[in-house]
Amino acid sequence: MAKHEHKLEIFRGYLKFKSNVQKIWGVLIFLSIVTAIEVALGILKPPVLMNYFLGLKLINWIFIILTIVKAYYITWDFMHVRDEKPFLKNTIILPLLILIPFLLFILLWEGSYIFDVMLDGLKEWDFDIY
């Protein structure tokens, strides 16, 4: 099958590989570094990153962003989405990109609302007392 051409650039062309196999190893190294950073942060838990930003600790924002970075390279390079036609890319990515944040937003919002109600809205929720 001669038609399997691979785009061999990652980081917007900053890093170019000579062959597909090389690119795979390069992506593995990158993913391992990201995982190592995550684990190091998770163990050290620097106090600076324990401050809250938009309802989440900074460290958790970093974890989520790094996870999405990892997800991007797994889909784009391991699952060859990078080599697919733009229309196929969008068919796969757009439904997820629209539906998941929507679901996240409504359920997390609802969750913290219920938390507030439990905390302030009710006189008592420990009904075993009565």
Add this chain to the structure above:
Amino acid sequence: MQASSLSKTKNTSWGGGGMQPLDAAYGKLMMWFFIVSDALTFSGFLVAYGFSRFKNIDSWPIADEVFHHFPFLHGVDAPMYYVALMTFILIFSSVTMVLAVDAGHNNDKNKVAFYMLLTIIGGAVFVGSQAWEWKNFIKGEYGAVEIQNGEILQFYDIKKDKRIPIDDFALLQSQERITHDDNVGIWYQSEANLPEITLSEVMEGFKTNSAITVRIEKLDEKGQKIILSREDAEDKLSSATRVVKGANLIRNEYGNPLFADFFFFITGFHGFHVFSGVVINIIIFINVLLGTYERRGHYDMVEKVGLYWHFVDLVWVFVFTFFYLV
């Protein structure tokens, strides 16, 4: 054997004279549709987990305290190292899978077989690790006491400034109560195993050792579990109902039962995906060895199972983040 099953099946499912919509083979596109729907299923689960967590944001169990075992290192506090290793194993098996797909594009049968084998081994190691993780979680470590309103109280040694297992301070009493099995009395009635340490033994031990207090589920502003004073601890313990050791779907010694429910459900569902992936990989591996794809002229099947395998890896990346890191 029918020649048709081995003849060039390439592109036949689409029809239309070799034209392929989106330049993708039929099976590959169908695999992508499956992956998109499965991704939505998993995000539903993970978001449900997030919902429960936000609902109990001030009393959620601390993952570092739950998962801190490492094989062959007993009693060593190693939070996350093992999960990180598992993550790495799964990512590595993903890499061997891409290498197999790449070798398939070059019609290199031996290389495909070799990399498929490595992928299968990686997947099996991962499933085994997950089983081990489950075992530790189910067995528990310190043990705790549940009180009437369902809260979990863990025990804490003020002098040593660390948690103390219930086995260490409980005063063992001789007990006459034995487990009711279904071979005595009414044959169809039996009960779950009795806890090794009874509630009264824990309470006696608590009364005699004044250095012990309890930790409640609530978190302070630093995200640590609140440790009660001795008087408050006595007050709380007065409504104790049972000893809890380990975790199951109804209660767990680490705190909120929802934590265990979601852990078992989501990692179980993911583990089942990995398990099916390993089985499918084995089938494809055997087909590679038999030369099925060599005769077919292309290794598209390897590519399709590869997509599935990467997807399983992808899901784990998210599970890892939301269960262990965040």
